[in-house]
Amino acid sequence: MSEKFSNAGSADIVLALCAAIHESKDYLSEVDGAIGDGDHGVNMNKGFTLASQRIDASSSFSDALEVLADTLVDDIGGSMGPIYGTFFMSLSENLSSSDEINAKEFGNSLADAAQALEDLAGARPGDKTLVDVAVPASEAFQAAEQRGDGFSSCLSAMAEASEAGWKSTEGMQARLGRAARLGERSIGHLDAGATSCNVILQTMAKEISAKLQG
């Protein structure tokens, strides 16, 4: 079990994110349909599929993240373009100088990315958005890392917190985005952005773990 993975050649992690979004397309739209406008799957899939076509499979993790971020910002629009674009851009920028990525670096980068996302979107935990996944997941990773857990356990902690954050949105009343207009009627439904964010973080955890396993 390794405690780091090589940045170079790890574009496949990002390609796996793209594939996971592609597979969740209909489910994401369905979740968005309950209290939003039903296009979250379409929006996400368009961006991630386009990015997957542009990503050089032999490139580095951080370069692939940059291509994904640029594609989202430049070609997708919506809310998800700037939000996920900023998130992945921040991750990419933080990791681009590393040849090998360890838990500490990854955790710091993740925390920065979650912060950039919060700043741009003006969303806070509890608003019933993808922030309710990204923030607790990044915090759980860092907490595990700080108590000395290995990279792989940190990833498990992240994945668990991501899942819990995702599920927690069901009980929340939306305060931002289209669903906010529903007021109390938004309670009892999962949030779409939280759903896609969880798909992304679960896939990320699985893929990096696999790399650490060798």
Add this chain to the structure above:
Amino acid sequence: MSEKFSNAGSADIVLALCAAIHESKDYLSEVDGAIGDGDHGVNMNKGFTLASQRIDASSSFSDALEVLADTLVDDIGGSMGPIYGTFFMSLSENLSSSDEINAKEFGNSLADAAQALEDLAGARPGDKTLVDVAVPASEAFQAAEQRGDGFSSCLSAMAEASEAGWKSTEGMQARLGRAARLGERSIGHLDAGATSCNVILQTMAKEISAKLQG
């Protein structure tokens, strides 16, 4: 059994036509709906109801017919306004100089009215329109009159021919009006205008017969 009825004071015949159209409103629209645009009952009812409000119940048959004709031409429009307006106007003009109306006068007036209608509409028997009721009904009346039948039997002959003419439209292919566009698909449905024309002529026969009896 009288062989004539008084023109003066016979506005009630025309009011009965108005009432009969009012009662058939939904049925007329339904018939029109099958191969037309479903508004025949509405069109007819609007005109006849308006006329009934304008007709002085104590006025003469020919004056009441004139009010009906003017209302149809001036306030209804569509195809039915000018067609029935011309029909009733012709009847009214022919009868206005008579104090007492006998079978010969009525028959001649009816024939003129049917002719005026044909001329304006450019419709011939067999086109699947109200001409398929008005023309045979008027012919049957005149034939009966010419073979010496009494007024009342002439009216019965007219009513019978009207009914037969109406039913005959079911087997026809429309050559005029909206239904013409259906071609063969118009076969198997009654014509709306023929239906209202039959309602009018049946009512006319019944009301005049009652006057002759009374």
Add this chain to the structure above:
Amino acid sequence: MQRVINDPDMLVEDMLPGFLEANKSLVHASSENPRTVVSNFVGQGAPRVGIVSGGGSGHWPAFIGYCGQNMVDAVAVGEIFSSPTAKAFEQCIREADSGKGVAVLYGNYAGDNMNVKMALRRVEKEGIHVATVVANDDVASAPSDQRDRRRGVAGEVLMWKCGGARAAMGGSLEEVIACAQKAIDNTRSIGIGLSPCTIPSYGKPNFSIEPGSMEVGIGHHGEPGIKVEPLKDANGMADEMVEAVCSDLPFGSGDDVVVLISGLGATPVMEQYILSARVFSDLKDRGISVYKSYVGNWFTSLEMGGVTLTLMKLDDELRECVDFSVNTPALVQL
């Protein structure tokens, strides 16, 4: 269909006051007949030939939306899908007349034919000079050797545009009539229906189109078309419409045309632009150049789903007329 109405039998009565108030700088109702809408520009400037039209309601912006400067001077307003009264047409003719005669430019429907005929009979007794042009641009409504049986559809807009312009240029009644007649003779249209409409007073659709199918050649009251086919995509519809229109009158390579694409009511304008894109490329492939185009809801049928395509072949006179400025509630052109 959930509607914004009061009494389903009073749509026209309830709609006119809103229309008149919103467009009071352009039009007013005749003081003699509330169903006669008159352009405020009548009587301004030199006397000119009056342009009259009219028809059933439910086709917004036809007919009242085209009443105004340099287009139609007076419009007779009928019930939903039903010809206006002879009396309304009569009053239109009187209002539009400024001594140079009146051109009545209307569509080929039995009711309109009869009511216009009765109106003409009466106003001619008053000494007003009147002549008519009857639009018959719908290629689907009768074979090409029976053009007098064809219905008038969205091509009427171009007939009014050209007739109105020719009158504004100072043309005589004969010239205006000749120009409007040429406009409609050079014009062909076809519609495709995708879903029916309901006359509110009747309350149910008066025809049906099976989901998954489309009716080619539908009339704008739902008159059945020439064939029912499996639903095509926008490109397939465009190809079929262009072929139907171009093969009727030989619009051919080197011709200049005006393209008018209209929704029938329920079809969003965005979709009409999807259709337009292919129509433009089909015409280009045929060597036909598009001089000007109008895409939008120019002649509708309540909330019917579908689209119509109209082409008008231009010569110098018609080109000048098409370019002429107009100011009406529905069409403003600089």
Add this chain to the structure above:
Amino acid sequence: MQRVINDPDMLVEDMLPGFLEANKSLVHASSENPRTVVSNFVGQGAPRVGIVSGGGSGHWPAFIGYCGQNMVDAVAVGEIFSSPTAKAFEQCIREADSGKGVAVLYGNYAGDNMNVKMALRRVEKEGIHVATVVANDDVASAPSDQRDRRRGVAGEVLMWKCGGARAAMGGSLEEVIACAQKAIDNTRSIGIGLSPCTIPSYGKPNFSIEPGSMEVGIGHHGEPGIKVEPLKDANGMADEMVEAVCSDLPFGSGDDVVVLISGLGATPVMEQYILSARVFSDLKDRGISVYKSYVGNWFTSLEMGGVTLTLMKLDDELRECVDFSVNTPALVQL
């Protein structure tokens, strides 16, 4: 719903060529970004402040229909109901700039806010002067003490009209921004939804309205309103909308207003005029005079059923701006 489309995921790609060809005398696409539509009038005459807007597609004629002379100079085009990219906004700003700065006038939606913010960050590095006004005229989207949370709806049309006019009159960036801000501050809107719409790529309605009921305060992507009520007649709807709008900002006796009534897509214009008739009489009863009105499909939501009412209170500057001539695909005013 039966549609005139090719690929449901490619509506915007398929629609733009038709739109651009049909309106080529007024607009073109930026050579740098196909999702940036630019007025042909940019760069003509003296340099002036550029006006930029943009938003999701599906709202025809918003947003591209208002691109042209004296209104919006460049429009960023998003996917259906989805904000355009930051890149498209950026390019709009570059295209619209003629050295006097650019006013970005858009609606208050999370995506638009973020994409405009990212675009600003980038173009400001290039030395372009940019300022924004964020429309928030929908009274139903948040209480009046939280106006910054309110959505922009059909009132945006009046914001563009006024901002564009002020720029055409030669106003500085500060003056244009102040005028557009005043326009939207003086404007209140509300919508009533009668039936849902379907994003074709999703394929089913993303909300539902029970037949027999109506949703008061609906947003133009179907965002839920403030209450669901039994369906009222047109007069009842008008009374409720006038009350909601007038009680939010004290439009009061003696005020001059512009009225803008729009259908949401599926509601025929005839029905909008039925509503208008009562709106006009309600305003009269309140002593409010209607200086000008626009009734039609000015800001739609695909094929959603329903209507919106917008009032803008006028002062001398706004009156002059409203009267200013414009020439765009959707709105031509002499």
